[in-house]
Amino acid sequence: MIRDVALGQYIPGNGIVHRTDPRVKILLLIAFIVFIFCSFSFVSLGIVTAAVAVIILLSDVSLKLYLKSLKVIIVIVLITSLLNLFYGTGDPIFKWGFISVTMAGVYRAIFVSVRIILLILISSCLTFTTSPTDLTDAIERLMKPLKVFHIKVHEIAMMMTIALRFVPTLLEETDKIMSAQKARGADMESGGIIKKIKAMTPVLIPLFVSAFRRAYELAMAMECRCYHGGQGRTRMKTLHMKGSDCVGIIYAAVVLAGIVLGNIFFTAVI
Amino acid sequence: MSIIETKNLSFTYGVGTPFEKTAVDDLSVSVNEGEVIGLIGHTGSGKSTFVQMLNGLIKPTSGEVLLDGINIWDKPKEIRKIRFRVGMVFQYPEYQLFEETVRKDIAFGAINKGLSGDELEATVRKSARFTGLSEDLLEKSPFDLSGGEKRRAAIAGVIAMDPDVLVLDEPTAGLDPMGRDLLLSQIIQYHQERKNTVFFVSHSMEDIARVADRVMVMNRAKLVMFDTPRNVFARVDELHEIGLRVPQITRIMTGLREKGHRFSEGILTVEQAFDEIVDRLKREGKI
Amino acid sequence: MSFISAENIKFSYDDSEKTVLNGVSLKIEEGEFLALLGHNGCGKSTMAKTLNAMLLPTEGTVWVENMDTKDESLVFEIRRNVGLVLQNPDNQLVASVIEEDVAFGPENLGIPPEEIRERVDESLKAVDMYEYRTHAPYKLSGGQKQRVAIAGILAMRPRCIVFDEPTAMLDPNGREEVLNTIDALKKRGITIVLITHYMDEAVLADRVIVMDNGKILLEGKPREVFSNVPLLKKHSLDVPQATELAYKLMGAGLKVSKMPLNTDECVRLLEEVLG
Numbered sequence: 001m002i003r004d005v006a007l008g009q010y011i012p013g014n015g016i017v018h019r020t021d022p023r024v025k026i027l028l029l030i031a032f033i034v035f036i037f038c039s040f041s042f043v044s045l046g047i048v049t050a051a052v053a054v055i056i057l058l059s060d061v062s063l064k065l066y067l068k069s070l071k072v073i074i075v076i077v078l079i080t081s082l083l084n085l086f087y088g089t090g091d092p093i094f095k096w097g098f099i100s101v102t103m104a105g106v107y108r109a110i111f112v113s114v115r116i117i118l119l120i121l122i123s124s125c126l127t128f129t130t131s132p133t134d135l136t137d138a139i140e141r142l143m144k145p146l147k148v149f150h151i152k153v154h155e156i157a158m159m160m161t162i163a164l165r166f167v168p169t170l171l172e173e174t175d176k177i178m179s180a181q182k183a184r185g186a187d188m189e190s191g192g193i194i195k196k197i198k199a200m201t202p203v204l205i206p207l208f209v210s211a212f213r214r215a216y217e218l219a220m221a222m223e224c225r226c227y228h229g230g231q232g233r234t235r236m237k238t239l240h241m242k243g244s245d246c247v248g249i250i251y252a253a254v255v256l257a258g259i260v261l262g263n264i265f266f267t268a269v270i
Numbered sequence: 271m272s273i274i275e276t277k278n279l280s281f282t283y284g285v286g287t288p289f290e291k292t293a294v295d296d297l298s299v300s301v302n303e304g305e306v307i308g309l310i311g312h313t314g315s316g317k318s319t320f321v322q323m324l325n326g327l328i329k330p331t332s333g334e335v336l337l338d339g340i341n342i343w344d345k346p347k348e349i350r351k352i353r354f355r356v357g358m359v360f361q362y363p364e365y366q367l368f369e370e371t372v373r374k375d376i377a378f379g380a381i382n383k384g385l386s387g388d389e390l391e392a393t394v395r396k397s398a399r400f401t402g403l404s405e406d407l408l409e410k411s412p413f414d415l416s417g418g419e420k421r422r423a424a425i426a427g428v429i430a431m432d433p434d435v436l437v438l439d440e441p442t443a444g445l446d447p448m449g450r451d452l453l454l455s456q457i458i459q460y461h462q463e464r465k466n467t468v469f470f471v472s473h474s475m476e477d478i479a480r481v482a483d484r485v486m487v488m489n490r491a492k493l494v495m496f497d498t499p500r501n502v503f504a505r506v507d508e509l510h511e512i513g514l515r516v517p518q519i520t521r522i523m524t525g526l527r528e529k530g531h532r533f534s535e536g537i538l539t540v541e542q543a544f545d546e547i548v549d550r551l552k553r554e555g556k557i
Numbered sequence: 558m559s560f561i562s563a564e565n566i567k568f569s570y571d572d573s574e575k576t577v578l579n580g581v582s583l584k585i586e587e588g589e590f591l592a593l594l595g596h597n598g599c600g601k602s603t604m605a606k607t608l609n610a611m612l613l614p615t616e617g618t619v620w621v622e623n624m625d626t627k628d629e630s631l632v633f634e635i636r637r638n639v640g641l642v643l644q645n646p647d648n649q650l651v652a653s654v655i656e657e658d659v660a661f662g663p664e665n666l667g668i669p670p671e672e673i674r675e676r677v678d679e680s681l682k683a684v685d686m687y688e689y690r691t692h693a694p695y696k697l698s699g700g701q702k703q704r705v706a707i708a709g710i711l712a713m714r715p716r717c718i719v720f721d722e723p724t725a726m727l728d729p730n731g732r733e734e735v736l737n738t739i740d741a742l743k744k745r746g747i748t749i750v751l752i753t754h755y756m757d758e759a760v761l762a763d764r765v766i767v768m769d770n771g772k773i774l775l776e777g778k779p780r781e782v783f784s785n786v787p788l789l790k791k792h793s794l795d796v797p798q799a800t801e802l803a804y805k806l807m808g809a810g811l812k813v814s815k816m817p818l819n820t821d822e823c824v825r826l827l828e829e830v831l832g
Contacts (some may be wrong), residue, residue, distance in 0.1 A: 049726060063703040108486065110640050113705040165653045168695040173365075179327050180366040184427060185350060185360040185382030202378070205368035217648035224611060224641040226633045236660035313698065313728045417597065445723050446596040446754040448793035473728050476798075515729065518798040518820055520759075525824035531831055540798050544805045547827065556830070557810040 009127045015060025016244055017129045022138035024245045027128055031252045032122050036115050037258055040270055044262030045114060051255040052118050069124040070117060077116050081109040099105045107269045136160040141239065154230030164220070170211060177206050272355070273303040273467050274324065274435055281319050281334035291321035295491040296333070301467060301484075303434075303555075307501065308482030309471045316491040317471050321437045324469070325356035326547045337435075357433030357502050361440045367412035369516035372403065372423050375412050379431040395428040400460045402452065418449040422456070429460065436461075437469040440475060454480060475517045479503065479538035486513070504536035519543050560622060560748060561608060561717065562638070563592075567616035568603055568771075577603045578614070578769035587716065590749040596793050600771040601752050605721045608750065609639040637666060640710030644722045646702035647694075655697075655705055656681065656690040662713040679727045680711040683745075689798035700731025703821075704738055717748035724758065735759065740780035756783065756795045767794065783812050784816045799823035 006264045012018075017025075032052065056066060085105045092100035125160040126137075140157030147153055182188065188199045272329075279297045284290050294316045299303045301307055311317050322328040323335055324344050326349040342352045360366070369375035376394045377385075385393060398408060401422040405417065412423055425441065441457065442450040458481060461468055472478050478485060478499065485502040487495035489512040496503050503509070503516045504523050516524070523537040523546075533550075537543050551557045561584070568578035577600045585591055585607055595601045606612040607619050610626040619626040621635050622731050652658040656677050663673045681687040684704040694702055703723055710718055720739065724732040736758060743749050751762060759765050765782045767775040776781050783789070786804040788794050796804070799817045803826060807813050811830060817823035 131654070133652065133657060165651060165694070169647055169694070172695070176360065176428045177324065177366055180363065181326060182350075183325060183353055183360070184366070184379035185353050185431065186378075187350060187382070192278075202366075202368045206365055209368075210365055214648045217643065217645060218651070219707075220611065221643055221649040222651060222661075224609065224636060224643075226636050226665040226711065227661070228633070228665065232667045233664055234667050234670060234673065235664055236657065236670055236677060237669050265612055289609055312730055446793075447795040448596045451793070466823050513730065519802065521820045522799060522802065522823045522827070525820065526827055526831070529824070529828060531827075539806065542810075547806060547811050547831075548800075549830065551809075551811065 009129050011061045011065065011128045012131075013060035015058060015129070016247075017055065017059040019127065019242075019244055019247045020248050021241060022130050022134040022237055023142055023239060024241070024248050025130055026135075026138050026142060028119055028248055029122060029126050029254075031256070033119065035255060036118050036122075038263070039259055040263050040268035041266035042269060043266045044259045045111065047255065047258040047262055049114065049118060051251075051258075052122050055119060056125055059125050059129055061125070061151065065128065066121055066124060069120055073116065073120055077113045080116065081113040084108040104269075111270045132162065132164045136164065137180050137235075137237070138239070154233075158230075166211075166213065166214065170207070173210055174207055177210075184262050217268075271304055272300040273338060275300040275336040275339075276323075277334050277336065279320070279323060279330050279335060279465050281314055281323060281328060282331045285331065285508070294323065294330075297493045298333075299486065299493060299496060301469075304465050305483045306461060306468045306470060306481050308485040309469055309488065310475070310478060310514060311488035312473075313486060315488040317441060317488050320488065321358065321439060321469055321471060324435065324437060325358050326352045327358070354379075354431045355433055356435040356437065357428040357431050358437045359425050359428045359439060359441060361443055363428075363441075364417070364420035366424055366427075367420060370411060371409055372398075372410040372415065374425060376408075376426045376430050379427055383431050393430050393432065394426075397430040398423075400429055400456065400463075401426040401514050402456050418452070421445065421449075422453065425453075432464075433466065435467045435469070437471070439471045440473065441470070442472070442474065450477070450478060457481070475503070475515060475520075479517050479520075487512075498552035499538055500536035502536070503538060558620075558623070560587040560589075561585040563604075563607065563614075563617065563619045565617040566604070566614040566615050566619065568600075568607065568612065577771055578607075579618075581768070581771070581773055582617075582718045583766060583773070583776075585717070587748055588746050589616060590751070590761070590763045590821065592759035592765045593750060593752045593768060594754065594756070594759050594765060594794065595768035595774075596754060599768045601768050602721050604768065605641065605719045605750065605752050608636045608717075608719050609641050611641065633666070633726045637713050638716050640713060640715035640718045642703070642707055642710055642723050644725050646699055646706050646726070648707070649700065649706040650694045653687065653689075653693050655692050658694065658705060659690075659708045659801050660793060662709055662712060666713060674715065676712045679707075680708040681705075683711055683741065684708045698731060699727045700734035703727065703731065703735050707735075707738055707742075707767060713743070715747070717750065718742065719750040719752070721752045723751075723755070724753065724755065730759075736819065754795070756797050757819075760797065767792070779818060780816050783818060 035048050039048050083123050085101055086099060087105060089105045090102040092102050094101040135241065140153055186199060186202055188196065207254045276297055276299050279417065280292065281295060282290060282292045282295045297320060309317050319328060323330050327341065334343065337352065339354060342349065351513055367375050369378060373394055376397055377390055380393050387443055403419065403422055403426060409421065412420060415423060442453055443448060445453060454477060470478065482499050483497050486493060487502060494512065495505065503520050506516050506520070509516055517538060519540050520537055523533050523543055527533055533546050537546065563581060563583050566581045567576060569576045581604060593601045593604065603612060606610050607614055607626065612630050613627055621639055624631045624635055626635055637735050650658050651661050651699050653661050659677045659680055661674050663676050667793060678687065681690055684702050686701060686708060689697065694705060697705065724735050727735065739749060739751065740761065742817065751758065753759060760779050765777065765779050766773055767782060774792065775785060775788065775804050783796060786801065789796050797818060799819055799822065803817050803823060813826065
């Protein structure tokens with residue numbers, strides 16, 4: 001079951017968001033992160049919130065899953081907004097002992113929490129609607145220009161592909177080794193943190209040994225299949241821009257215009 | 271007297287999730303002290319889950335496992351103690367080796383059990399001897415051993431806990447015929463000296479025929495047969511239906527029976543078949 | 558000239574003085590099914606790896622058609638023609654989607670995308686895994702994974718496939734699946750070299766070579782080779798139970814004209830004898 005959890009990010013579907021080119025989705029994600037942090041007025045923040053909401057509703061992924069992804073960061077949101085609440089400058093609207101809350105602090109708290117929530121939602125949307133292979137593929141293609149700076153783009157992407165492939169295998173293996181050591185009376189549950197870390201040695205060493213063995217065999221299998229780096233390599237799946245991708249780009253442009261206008265014509269509160 | 275007994279033992283994976291699956295369903299079985307039990311069934315029949323419930327690595331969703339008449343989950347905090355009494359050798363056990371030397375690795379389980387000093391040293395030596403590992407190998411790193419030696423070192427590590435019940439999950443998988451024969455005879459010899467109870471899980475019907483006193487057959491989470499190898503392998507058609515094959519020699523003798531020749535049912539070894547055929551040929555004066 | 562020929566091959570690893578191969582010569586004809594037998598450490602796996610230039614002999618030459626495996630410029634051409642399937646199916650699959658894994662070989666060869674698609678579909682159909690093409694490998698059984706690995710080699714359209722103990726880690730069902738696949742490939746005219754220590758697999762081959770201690774011990778048709786029961790047993794090799802029974806009966810004075818290799822042949826033989 002551990003395997004299903006680990007790969008639980010991608011939710012297969014056939015909505016417009018799923019069908020959009022992964023490169024466009026990555027670029028849109030970056031654009032939206034910029035938008036989220038460049039919304040300085042309530043109107044701008046409202047526009048970007050609405051824009052994210054529209055994408056999420058279109059995404060063909062149940063809202064429950066989005067709520068689940070927020071659950072993990074709820075504590076972080078609470079702590080940061082509380083800190084912001086108390087560290088505002090200006091006239092206090094509330095005072096109790098050394099704690100004082102200002103209007104600016106309230107605004108700041110609202111902005112920070114909304115921003116974090118939007119950030120999580122929009123990036124979850126990308127991982128929910130794009131398969132890991134499509135993601136690595138898109139990253140490889142988007143990073144291609146970096147080759148000019150002698151960055152090994154193909155090698156990085158290949159490493160990501162292989163890592164994704166072997167995560168479930170190694171998780172399963174960890175499970176097996178843990179069972180085997182428990183069967184030899186290893187105690188992994190009791191004791192303090194140091195004892196627990198020490199108790200993991202019998203699991204970690206075999207796991208590393210096995211990972212190296214797998215890496216060795218995989219390298220051999222890859223050579224048997226004529227792998228020789230990115231040079232002269234073609235791909236079965238080529239990415240082509242489609243109509244829906246242009247819709248995405250236009251959508252981002254409209255949102256950008258809204259935010260710019262919102263920032264110009266309404267008071268910046270942060 | 272029965273040393274290990276299960277009562278309506280069941281286990282279901284992922285209760286309440288879409289992956290819910292019953293791996294062991296209402297399994298009741300009673301095994302006597304000193305017996306060798308062969309356990310067969312194809313991949314996914316629930317064999318592995320069943321044996322992992324015997325030493326408390328998996329907690330049953332319902333039913334119980336009795337060791338010497340006592341439910342092993344009576345004191346959940348002391349479940350670790352059960353693992354010293356029911357030793358478990360997993361499939362490809364060589365992947366669990368981790369210590370600097372073979373000696374230390376074999377000692378791991380015994381130290382966890384609380385052994386030390388001379389007692390520990392004696393146990394390690396004895397276990398190494400049972401599995402045919404020579405003294406000079408004990409100081410080597412387990413990672414420098416050959417494939418077959420690694421396997422035997424890993425098995426020695428479980429034997430060192432001196433369990434009353436020994437579970438072996440596919441101990442010969444991946445070995446060549448030479449390694450397989452050697453390991454099998456060592457297991458038989460150990461059993462004869464220690465007189466412990468053994469569960470032997472295998473896909474190899476030939477191996478099962480060689481070692482088992484009784485055979486459990488599992489299919490789709492259920493125990494479908496539990497009898498002597500001779501009686502189990504006589505049910506060729508039923509075994510075939512659940513996707514299990516009998517040893518080749520049994521198929522040959524069954525083929526001859528079907529053609530009207532009167533040979534015993536459930537012949538398991540080449541020697542048995544040879545004796546019956548020679549008997550018959552001599553009677554008829556053909557040799 | 559034979560399709561593949563090895564001439565007096567010797568091999569030892571850099572860091573060891575032990576000779577793994579000690580003067581092996583063999584010829585493989587196009588379309589042939591050759592089984593290479595022997596216990597662990599006899600040199601059969603090393604031999605396999607010299608056939609597609611994964612290992613280069615320290616002495617002697619391996620020719621694939623007219624290509625010397627030592628010629629570095631020909632390495633990809635040789636590996637494209639002679640595919641190698643390894644023992645552990647898990648460690649041969651590169652991608653997390655099956656069809657993308659099968660595409661890996663042709664992608665490395667720089668085949669145009671449309672043709673890769675064609676080859677991938679064709680290869681997956683040949684191993685009967687087409688309906689799983691969008692699945693993830695980790696959810697498959699061992700036999701299915703191994704078939705995907707075979708498809709990955711097949712997509713390079715090799716003329717020969719060398720199988721290095723492809724069933725050693727599989728259960729009986731997985732073994733059967735893989736053997737049926739190998740049989741189907743042989744019928745398509747692909748040259749097969751099967752390395753195994755299961756005699757019942759070697760029985761399916763046109764020709765069997767038994768190796769021991771880095772040398773060829775026996776060579777011939779399966780029936781000829783398996784008739785040497787005492788020699789095989791002496792070298793700790795398994796003999797099918799059908800053959801062993803017939804051999805023992807011969808020892809007891811029974812005349813056996815044709816050594817049985819499988820259940821049916823043995824039943825037929827005994828039928829005749831018993832009348």
